[in-house]
Amino acid sequence: MSNNREKVMRPVGVALLIGVVAGVVGSLVLANGWAPPPVQAAKTTLRTEVRPGELDDYYGFFSGGHSGEVRVLGLPSMRVFKRIPVFNIDSGSGWGITNESRAMLGDTYVGDTHHVHGSYTDGTYNGKYLWVNDKANNRVARIRVDLLEVDTILPIPHTQGSHGIFPQRAPHTEWVILNSEFRAPLKNDGRGDPVDASTYTGVHTIIDAEKMEIIAQVMVPTNLDLAATDYSGRYSFATSYNSEGGATISEMLAKDRDYLVVFDWDRIKEALASGKFNVVDGIKMLDGGLDSGLTLYIPVPKNPHGVNVSPDGKYAIASGKVSPTASVISIEKLADAFDGKIEPKDTIVAEPEIGLGPLHTTYDGRGNAYTSLFIDSQVVKWNIQKAIDIYGNTKPGDTAVVDRLDVHYQIGHTMASMAETKEADGNFLVALNKISKDRFLNVGPIKPENDQLVDISNEKMVLVKDEPAYIEPHDCIIVRRDIIEPIVKHRPRMDEHPLAVTESGIERDGKKVTVRVTASAPVYGLQRVEVNEGDEVTFIVTNNDEIPDLAHGFAISNYNINFAVGPFQTKSVTFTADKPGMHWIYCTNFCHALHLEMRMRLIVKAKA
Amino acid sequence: MTEPTRSFDSSAVQRRESQGASTLGVATARGRGCFAALALVCLVGLAPAPSQADDAAQVAAGKKVYDTYCVVCHGVNGDGKGLMGVIHRAQQSGIVVYTYPRDFTAGMYKFRTTPTGSLPTDADLMRTITNGIPRSAMPSHKDLSVEEREAVIAYIKTFSKRWTEQEVMAPIAIGAVPDYVGSSESIARGKQLYDDAGCVECHGASGQGDGPSSPELKDNWGDKILPFDFTSGGLKGGTSPTDIYRTFATGLDGTPMPSYEGVLEPQQGWDIVSYCLELMAGAQVAQR
Numbered sequence: 001m002s003n004n005r006e007k008v009m010r011p012v013g014v015a016l017l018i019g020v021v022a023g024v025v026g027s028l029v030l031a032n033g034w035a036p037p038p039v040q041a042a043k044t045t046l047r048t049e050v051r052p053g054e055l056d057d058y059y060g061f062f063s064g065g066h067s068g069e070v071r072v073l074g075l076p077s078m079r080v081f082k083r084i085p086v087f088n089i090d091s092g093s094g095w096g097i098t099n100e101s102r103a104m105l106g107d108t109y110v111g112d113t114h115h116v117h118g119s120y121t122d123g124t125y126n127g128k129y130l131w132v133n134d135k136a137n138n139r140v141a142r143i144r145v146d147l148l149e150v151d152t153i154l155p156i157p158h159t160q161g162s163h164g165i166f167p168q169r170a171p172h173t174e175w176v177i178l179n180s181e182f183r184a185p186l187k188n189d190g191r192g193d194p195v196d197a198s199t200y201t202g203v204h205t206i207i208d209a210e211k212m213e214i215i216a217q218v219m220v221p222t223n224l225d226l227a228a229t230d231y232s233g234r235y236s237f238a239t240s241y242n243s244e245g246g247a248t249i250s251e252m253l254a255k256d257r258d259y260l261v262v263f264d265w266d267r268i269k270e271a272l273a274s275g276k277f278n279v280v281d282g283i284k285m286l287d288g289g290l291d292s293g294l295t296l297y298i299p300v301p302k303n304p305h306g307v308n309v310s311p312d313g314k315y316a317i318a319s320g321k322v323s324p325t326a327s328v329i330s331i332e333k334l335a336d337a338f339d340g341k342i343e344p345k346d347t348i349v350a351e352p353e354i355g356l357g358p359l360h361t362t363y364d365g366r367g368n369a370y371t372s373l374f375i376d377s378q379v380v381k382w383n384i385q386k387a388i389d390i391y392g393n394t395k396p397g398d399t400a401v402v403d404r405l406d407v408h409y410q411i412g413h414t415m416a417s418m419a420e421t422k423e424a425d426g427n428f429l430v431a432l433n434k435i436s437k438d439r440f441l442n443v444g445p446i447k448p449e450n451d452q453l454v455d456i457s458n459e460k461m462v463l464v465k466d467e468p469a470y471i472e473p474h475d476c477i478i479v480r481r482d483i484i485e486p487i488v489k490h491r492p493r494m495d496e497h498p499l500a501v502t503e504s505g506i507e508r509d510g511k512k513v514t515v516r517v518t519a520s521a522p523v524y525g526l527q528r529v530e531v532n533e534g535d536e537v538t539f540i541v542t543n544n545d546e547i548p549d550l551a552h553g554f555a556i557s558n559y560n561i562n563f564a565v566g567p568f569q570t571k572s573v574t575f576t577a578d579k580p581g582m583h584w585i586y587c588t589n590f591c592h593a594l595h596l597e598m599r600m601r602l603i604v605k606a607k608a
Numbered sequence: 609m610t611e612p613t614r615s616f617d618s619s620a621v622q623r624r625e626s627q628g629a630s631t632l633g634v635a636t637a638r639g640r641g642c643f644a645a646l647a648l649v650c651l652v653g654l655a656p657a658p659s660q661a662d663d664a665a666q667v668a669a670g671k672k673v674y675d676t677y678c679v680v681c682h683g684v685n686g687d688g689k690g691l692m693g694v695i696h697r698a699q700q701s702g703i704v705v706y707t708y709p710r711d712f713t714a715g716m717y718k719f720r721t722t723p724t725g726s727l728p729t730d731a732d733l734m735r736t737i738t739n740g741i742p743r744s745a746m747p748s749h750k751d752l753s754v755e756e757r758e759a760v761i762a763y764i765k766t767f768s769k770r771w772t773e774q775e776v777m778a779p780i781a782i783g784a785v786p787d788y789v790g791s792s793e794s795i796a797r798g799k800q801l802y803d804d805a806g807c808v809e810c811h812g813a814s815g816q817g818d819g820p821s822s823p824e825l826k827d828n829w830g831d832k833i834l835p836f837d838f839t840s841g842g843l844k845g846g847t848s849p850t851d852i853y854r855t856f857a858t859g860l861d862g863t864p865m866p867s868y869e870g871v872l873e874p875q876q877g878w879d880i881v882s883y884c885l886e887l888m889a890g891a892q893v894a895q896r
Contacts, residue, residue: 495841495888500841500842503740503842504739504747504748504750505750506751518740518742518747518748520744520745520746520747521745522692522745525748526747527751529751542841544743544841544842545696545743546696546697546840548699568841594692
């Protein structure tokens with residue numbers, strides 16, 4: 001470890017030195033108007049520091065891995081603004097506690113989010129929705145950007161390991177596709193022979209982005225890992241590392257080449273229109289097998305993981321994690337391959353050697369690709385056109401590699417600013433490192449990940465900062481502030497919730513008691529509620545405060561209930577009053593100088 | 609624990625005390641409020657002779673209720689200068705606007721069924737006390753007995769001489785909601801009236817309380833006040849068609865919201881109701 005650390009400290013030191021020089025140069029300009037030649041040829045104006053009170057230039061939407069959440073960060077500060085509970089339970093916001101969230105979650109509180117992607121218009125973000133997958137319990141959640149809260153959770157049957165997810169990029173997002181990484185029995189009911197892996201299937205699910213319904217599922221013989229869509233609205237992509245159909249790790253690594261699977265949406269739409277599907281459990285199932293015509297199986301080296309499409313829409317780049325190469329697939333050639341005019345392998349236009357353990361590729365919009373190297377713990381910058389030019393004709397010394405940056409350590413995903421849009425701007429890159437080891441003060445056996453910010457605005461990559469991250473961001477997107485900021489509201493419309501309370505009161509229907517309560521700093525709309533032991537009690541709480549950032553909490557002592565309501569929001573909770581006695585209900589979210597006095601009494605009268 | 613003074617604004621309380629009655633005069637001089645003119649109309653008679661013993665007992669009981677539930681906002685003297693100070697804050701164009709508790713000493717009430725300038729009926733007071741007021745810290749008091757609420761009504765009347773000098777007028781009659789309320793024709797007529805009758809001046813073309821006059825509006829106490837934003841949930845005077853009709857028929861005394869009783873024909877009133885409902889629903893559609 002110490003050797004590694006010594007080695008990687010050097011470039012950081014150089015970067016600091018450059019920073020100091022640039023600072024001195026800047027002050028010279030201000031002092032006497034004389035501008036010395038720039039230290040570096042490329043632009044040097046990128047802001048990498050955000051001072052107290054200043055706002056960031058980018059929103060970062062990060063998955064939260066098996067924490068089950070999504071996080072909102074600011075870049076370049078890397079400050080975490082918000083943790084959006086999605087598939088998990090969250091005592092603070094009440095996600096998983098309120099009736100509204102439980103209607104979406106049910107009793108399933110374990111989630112594993114990997115990829116957050118936004119809705120598109122014409123190849124760039126339109127700021128309407130985000131989607132995120134749950135690999136553990138096979139669900140897709142949609143987040144409204146205007147509130148940055150989940151509005152729908154859709155269970156995905158017939159799948160396991162729901163992993164790669166990507167929205168349609170053009171003309172606008174109508175479909176969202178989802179890959180099942182683990183092949184599994186289609187009818188997974190424990191009947192037949194569930195041990196026989198040859199009966200398992202992979203599934204490419206097509207979701208209606210607006211209605212959040214499943215349009216169809218395409219069954220394939222292989223597993224499907226990461227996902228991408230093209231910039232024309234015709235293709236989706238999936239890497240497949242288990243073309244062997246193996247059930248053990250040895251079996252999965254048998255072949256030297258696996259697949260990049262391409263799905264032709266024109267042909268899928270045709271098959272749907274002409275009824276070429278079976279209906280299973282109410283879902284249209286299409287055959288996407290090797291000879292189906294709906295799919296193309298491009299052989300790529302070995303056990304590929306990531307697939308990312310370049311911002312110019314020309315190339316899909318997949319990386320074989322057990323091969324030191326990336327495969328550059330020409331999207332333009334796909335139509336000929338689907339028509340049988342060329343072989344699937346002929347769509348590969350470059351396979352540069354870039355380093356050990358290549359995973360994911362991102363872009364600067366200037367023709368360069370940046371690929372994460374898990375084993376090398378590096379980000380490698382390489383030129384796509386150069387790789388194509390030397391493909392099959394590489395002379396000694398020829399390389400597409402432009403630069404390498406050590407990262408700390410064992411990088412998984414990497415993502416550059418706006419890189420999954422046609423507006424990739426080549427300013428920042430985030431290296432999402434799986435291991436932080438010695439980069440932070442020791443916090444015990446489970447340590448934070450290390451998300452590192454890299455300035456890629458120049459020829460050489462420069463490491464800007466380390467940011468510890470709780471379990472466990474896999475991927476992120478980095479979106480310009482001007483796209484998101486105007487969309488996000490301080491409050492919803494109060495009547496978006498059909499039960500919004502503007503008049504407090506108590507209603508009893510047999511043993512069911514409904515209590516409607518306004519919350520308005522620093523009082524609830526009732527001071528006292530009396531119910532009987534055994535009653536089924538529903539509290540509906542609306543925050544009637546309207547200025548920004550005046551949220552209230554609602555905790556019922558001894559009843560395992562708490563939630564927070566923002567301005568004009570309504571949340572409700574139903575429980576059985578099974579603990580007799582007097583229980584204070586109090587505001588948990590600091591709201592007012594008299595916040596501590598903001599409480600009411602729940603009286604549960606004992607049975608006889 | 610950030611900004612501990614942002615809600616409990618003691619400086620605002622002091623500011624109001626220093627402004628006091630003089631700003632009340634300024635506001636009435638603007639001519640927007642209907643208090644000054646119509647107060648004269650309502651000086652119609654003296655209150656009936658009280659049955660002293662019963663009333664004294666009820667007032668005493670009411671004081672107990674008041675001191676338990678009301679005093680923190682409305683104050684020992686009923687002048688709205690309790691410890692709470694501010695009971696609601698809204699924001700427009702980056703400026704925060706405060707709402708203060710009702711000052712019972714003026715004997716002037718927003719939420720009435722009676723003509724502008726006149727006192728509310730006991731039923732009006734009972735309705736406000738029972739239901740509370742949306743978007744303010746005035747809670748519901750359904751958790752109090754009817755007797756307690758009646759007693760506190762008797763007590764708050766002791767804060768203003770108007771209750772002994774003036775008679776409560778009969779409520780403005782409001783007929784059944786006509787079938788055409790909510791129809792596209794009625795909405796179209798209502799929109800025209802919304803412009804012609806001057807609603808748009810304060811409430812704005814989008815109904816978000818941002819009309820050209822909105823930055824200058826003040827209430828009779830000289831405090832800045834925002835027109836209702838139709839996208840902000842419940843109307844304080846109630847959200848049913850009848851509630852909306854009543855609100856602009858009676859006006860909201862002490863605020864720039866005038867009474868349109870006698871100004872508009874009933875059908876015109878219902879057409880405006882149609883358009884108000886459309887503003888609330890239309891904004892909801894646009895939002896999604």
